[in-house]
Amino acid sequence: MAHTPTYTTTLPDSEFAGFILPDLVSECHYPLRLNSHCYPVSRASEQWLINGGRLAEPKITKLMGLHAGELGAVCYPDxxxxxxxxxxxxxxxLFIMDDWLDEFDVDGTWGMRDCCISAFRDPVNFQTETLTGKMCKSYFSRFMQTGGPGCTERFIHTMDLFFIAVAKQADDRAKGHIRDLESYITVRRDTSGCKPCFALIEYAAQIDLLDEVVSHPVIMAMEEATNDIVAWSNDIxxxxxxxxxxDGMHNMIAVLMDEQGLDLQSAVDYIGQLCKDSIQRFEDNRAILPSWGEELDRQVAIYIxxxxxxxxxxxxxxxxxxxxFGKDGHAVKRDRVVKLLSQKPL
Known part of the structure; x- marks a missing residue:
């Protein structure tokens, strides 16, 4: 585990209630590319969710500000x-599912899991009246038109891991339980939803990696480092x-404040250092990637x-x-200053 940073952050003034973000943007030098199909696809997908989820205001406005299609366009630019x-x-x-599951108890989460996994296993013939099940059938029936068998199974398996972990989160929420750091990290790697998104890398590129590749310790270490960067920065x-x-119990900041007695800024700094260490972990493993031959190496390069x-x-x-960050995202990105919002009554 990475050390607690020894540097300190100077807050703007004594009345400031908030925290300073770690400068992760400057630390990450990878090229940012946007898929040329971004905007028409994103707008069509939003309309699909509005119709399929029967959304009304203010949820429609919230969806339009989410920009989930734009996330896909920068993560799958080709x-x-x-x-x-x-x-x-x-x-x-997945984002609307994440919001819905925040309101579900353990039994409700398992019921959602059973519906969705059944839809993934047989999106054509599985019958359901639930909105989420119908949406699963819609996008996964299209997925299966070109998704390879290994890629498909990895997607379904990792979505199952997601629901299992979210059920644990629901149980923690019901009991008011804050996990220790080690067990939190284990659960967070599944609640992040990153693992099925990694299967979508294969899907987008129309490749189907061999089990001997995806199970190799170096590939698994690079996946874990990526997952950790995405999930831990998201916690901040x-x-x-x-x-x-x-509702901040399932967040590494709360875990560190509870377990190690850190104040808010120290917890944020700690996680920022973990994220920076994870980027280095990703690069260290990239440097020792093995070779599987020309064609497999080409596919692995696409995946990495x-x-x-x-x-x-x-x-x-x-x-x-x-x-x-609401409408202040660009200012927060520039200044790295987050002012705490007032707590809403329970």
Whole structure:
């Protein structure tokens, strides 16, 4: 585990209630690229979710500010329009699913899991009246038109891991339980939703990696480093909104403040250092990638580029979306100053 940073951050004034973001944008030098199909695909996907989820205001405005399609466009910049649309639909669905599951108890989460996994296993013949099940059938029936067998199974398996972890989160929430750092990290790697998104790298590129490749320790270490950067930076970015609704237990900031007695800024700095260490971990493993032969090495290179796109793409998208910083994202990105929102009554 990385050390606690020894540097200190100077706050603007004594009345300041908030924190300073770590400078992750400057630390991450990967190229940021935007898919040429971004905007028409993104707008079509939003309309798909509005119709499929039967959304009304203010949820429609919230969806339009989310920019989930734009997230897909920077994380999968080389996907064609068909594949990008499936990815955009999944991203939009996953975000609304994440919001819905925040309100579910353990039994409700398991019920949602059973419906969605059944839809993934047989999106054509599985019958359901639930909105989320119908949306799963919609995008995954299109996924299966070109998704390879290994890629498809990896997507379904990692979505199952997501629901299992979210059920643990629901149990923690019901009990008011804050995890220790080690167990939190284990669960967070599945609640992040990154793992099925990594299967979508293969899907977007129309490759299907061999099991001997995806199970190699170096590939797994690079996936884990990517997941950690995305999830842990997201804990920093989402903390303000979560604390404002008094729902911040499943967040590394709360874990560190509870377990190690850190104040808010020290916890943020600690996580920032972990993220920077994870970028180095990603590069250290890239340097020792083995060779599987010319064709497999070509596919692996595409996959590693996809992981890299997720690191840089999710980082910049977090400030472009209104999900975490409202309309102030660009100012927060520039100044790195987050002012705490007032807590809403329970």
């Amino acid at each position: 996907a064609d329009a068909f594949h990008l649309r499936v990815i955009a639909d999944f991203n939009n669905w 970015f989402s903390y303000n909104v979560e604390q404002s609704r008094q 580029d996809g992981l890299q796109n997720w690191i840089i793409g999710s980082l910049h998208w977090s400030f472009d979306s209104t999900r975490y």
